[in-house]
Amino acid sequence: xxxxxxxxxxxxxxxxxxxxxxxxxxxxxxxxxxxxxxxxxxxxxxxxxxxxxxxxxxxxxxxxxxxxxxxxxxxxxxxxxxxxxxxxxxxxxxxxxxxxxxxxxxxxxxxxxxxxxxxxxxxxxxxxxxxxxxxxxxxxxxxxxxxxxxxxxxxxxxxxxxxxxxxxxxxxxxxxxxxxxxxxxxxxxxxxxxxxxxxxxxxxxxxxxxxxxxxxxxxxxxxxxxxxxxxxxxxxxxxxxxxxxxxxxxxxxxxxxxxxxxxxxxxxxxxxxxxxxxxxxxxxxxxxxxxxxxxxxxxxxxxxxxxxxxxxxxxxxxxxxxxxxxxxxxxxxxxxxxxxxxxxxxxxxxxxxxxxxxxxxxxxxxxxxxxxxxxxxxxxxxxxxxxxxxxxxxxxxxxxxxx
Numbered sequence: 001x002x003x004x005x006x007x008x009x010x011x012x013x014x015x016x017x018x019x020x021x022x023x024x025x026x027x028x029x030x031x032x033x034x035x036x037x038x039x040x041x042x043x044x045x046x047x048x049x050x051x052x053x054x055x056x057x058x059x060x061x062x063x064x065x066x067x068x069x070x071x072x073x074x075x076x077x078x079x080x081x082x083x084x085x086x087x088x089x090x091x092x093x094x095x096x097x098x099x100x101x102x103x104x105x106x107x108x109x110x111x112x113x114x115x116x117x118x119x120x121x122x123x124x125x126x127x128x129x130x131x132x133x134x135x136x137x138x139x140x141x142x143x144x145x146x147x148x149x150x151x152x153x154x155x156x157x158x159x160x161x162x163x164x165x166x167x168x169x170x171x172x173x174x175x176x177x178x179x180x181x182x183x184x185x186x187x188x189x190x191x192x193x194x195x196x197x198x199x200x201x202x203x204x205x206x207x208x209x210x211x212x213x214x215x216x217x218x219x220x221x222x223x224x225x226x227x228x229x230x231x232x233x234x235x236x237x238x239x240x241x242x243x244x245x246x247x248x249x250x251x252x253x254x255x256x257x258x259x260x261x262x263x264x265x266x267x268x269x270x271x272x273x274x275x276x277x278x279x280x281x282x283x284x285x286x287x288x289x290x291x292x293x294x295x296x297x298x299x300x301x302x303x304x305x306x307x308x309x310x311x312x313x314x315x316x317x318x319x320x321x322x323x324x325x326x327x328x329x330x331x332x333x334x335x336x337x338x339x340x341x342x343x344x345x346x347x348x349x350x351x352x353x354x355x356x357x358x359x360x361x362x363x364x365x366x367x368x369x370x371x372x373x374x375x376x377x378x379x380x381x382x383x384x385x386x387x388x389x390x391x392x393x394x395x396x397x398x399x400x401x402x403x
Contacts, residue, residue, distance in 0.1 A: 002223055004028045005110040007143060008103055010129070011046025015168060016118045018159055019053050020145045022164050024116060028143075032116075033059040035106055037099050040066045040184025040242065061106060065098060070241035073098050074185055078284055079229040079306065079339075080332045081292075082312040087262055089278045089285065090315050090321065091186025095319035096125055100132030107140050116143040124267050128318035135321035178205065184245050186258075186278040197263050197273045208249065208277040212256030212350030219348035221355070222251060224287040225336075226343070229336025233283055245280045252279025255347040258387045267317045283345060290343040290354035294362040300335050307331070335369050 007024055011017045011034035034052045040044055045062050053061045073094050084090055101114045114134060119125035121144070130142045151157055161168045179191040189205050203211065225233035232238060234247050252258050257277035266272050268276050292301060307328055315323045339357025345352050368376045 002243045004030050004114045004141065004143070006033065006110060007114045007116050008033045008035055008107045008110065008112045009116045010099055010103055011048060011052065012118070013045075013051045015157060015161065018051055018055075019151075019164075019165050020116065020118050021052070021057070021147060022166060023145055023160075024143070025055070027149075029261050031059075031375060032057060033106065033110055033112060034061065035099075035103055036060075036062045037102060038062065038064045038066060039069050039095055040097070040246070041182040043182070052166075055108060059110065063102065065102065066242040067240060069095065069098055069244050069312060070184060074245065074281070075230045075241060076329060076333070078231075078288055079309045079336050080308055081285060081289060082308060082315060083285075084251050084312045084316045085262075086301075086309075087260060087295070088264060088276065088316075089260075089281045090312060091127065091183060091276065091278055091281065092125070092181045092188050093286055093316045093318075094185065094320075095181075095183050096128035096318065097132045100129050101136060103129075104133055104136045108137070112140075114141040117145065118146070120146045122266075122268070122270065124316070124318070126321075127267055131318040143371075152184065180207075182207075184242060185281050186276055188277075189275045189377045190272065194275060195242065201261055201275050205275050206259065206277060209253045209259050209279055210256050212259070215254070215256040215349050219346045220251065220255060221344060221346055222283075223253065223282070223342050223344045224248075224290045226288070227339070227340045228335070229288070229298060229339040231287065245284075248280030248283045250279075252283050252352065255275075255352075256350040257347055259283035259350065283347070286352045286354055287343040287345060288339075290345075290357045291327055291341050292339055293357060294357055294364045295339045295359050296335065297363065304332065304335055345371050355402065 007028065007030060009017065009021060009024060011021060013036065014400070020036065021032060025224060034048075034057050036045055036048045049060050049062060076092060077094050079156055082090055084093070106112070107115050117126065117129045126144055130144070130376060133140055133142050158168060160166075178189045178194070181188045187208050193199050194201060196207070223235050224231050225236070230241075231244055234244055239247060258277055258281065260274060260276040260278070261273075263271055263273045296304070311325065311328045311332070314320070314322065314328070319325050338361035341357065342360055343354055344356040346355050365376065367374050368378065
């Protein structure tokens with residue numbers, strides 16, 4: 001085993017990373033620095049500090065990254081209208097490069113030669129963490145305990161915790177819990193009964209959204225303001241990125257907006273079923289498409305839609321820091337120069353529907369499109385030649401096929 005002098009561990013204080021912390025100390029016999037990112041997961045993070053202290057950790061870092069997360073990662077992704085496999089808003093995927101960036105930065109600061117994570121060998125997160133580290137600092141080693149140790153089950157994790165007197169929450173004993181990832185953008189839940197895609201998800205899986213059936217019977221009307229493709233206000237009130245997303249999470253959650261039951265294709269090759277709740281993100285996606293509909297040129301909008309699946313796949317697969325993602329981002333950001341204005345939406349029983357949109361940079365012309373008499377010169381006869389030219393190849397094709 002390569003000699004490691006110091007390790008920075010991505011640490012949540014949960015069962016897995018608490019055991020990993022002890023395992024790293026035993027296996028490598030070196031100092032471990034813990035790094036806990038506050039991404040708006042809605043949990044008290046001080047218990048993580050207490051657990052790290054109990055394990056003898058001297059250097060404990062808990063950093064509030066909520067504004068950075070939304071401003072530098074969620075909003076750039078939103079400009080692309082990114083959806084993986086047409087549905088998933090990439091809530092887990094987009095958080096990993098941010099955590100990796102801070103792991104690398106902290107490793108440089110404290111002189112660590114390795115970083116460690118708690119991602120399992122079957123999932124996508126191991127790839128996302130490690131590709132990001134590769135891109136940011138190839139000299140830093142990555143330790144992935146789930147690919148190195150001989151622990152193979154949740155029961156063995158619990159046995160290890162008992163042996164080393166690592167506190168285990170009561171709900172983690174016995175039957176394996178759901179696997180939950182949460183941040184300001186979303187909550188994802190996997191495992192247990194959800195591993196059978198034919199089984200309906202139990203109601204208690206959902207944490208951020210009410211059942212649309214039980215949502216208020218009265219719709220709620222909200223307005224989201226945009227500037228250069230980024231949301232800047234809700235109902236006329238300017239907000240910071242994190243505050244804005246928090247506000248929309250509350251509004252959307254109350255109306256059951258943003259639920260998704262998805263079977264997705266993981267990068268490593270297997271299918272996996274998860275329950276996702278992304279109330280604020282779902283509202284922002286609808287609103288952003290609404291403002292783009294009147295501010296983007298047709299060809300520009302269609303080009304964005306063509307590259308979006310590739311862009312989303314790059315994020316899902318862990319290539320946030322790859323040159324091709326950055327190239328696509330430059331194109332996307334260029335398209336947003338005039339994407340400013342306000343969009344009004346109706347939140348009702350699980351839906352977020354655009355009902356009006358307005359922009360000082362709008363390309364929409366009511367005078368041009370009207371069914372009534374227009375003041376803008378438009379010769380209807382011009383369309384005849386337009387149709388004939390576009391139909392030329394179809395007439396040739398039909399003649400060859402004997403139609």
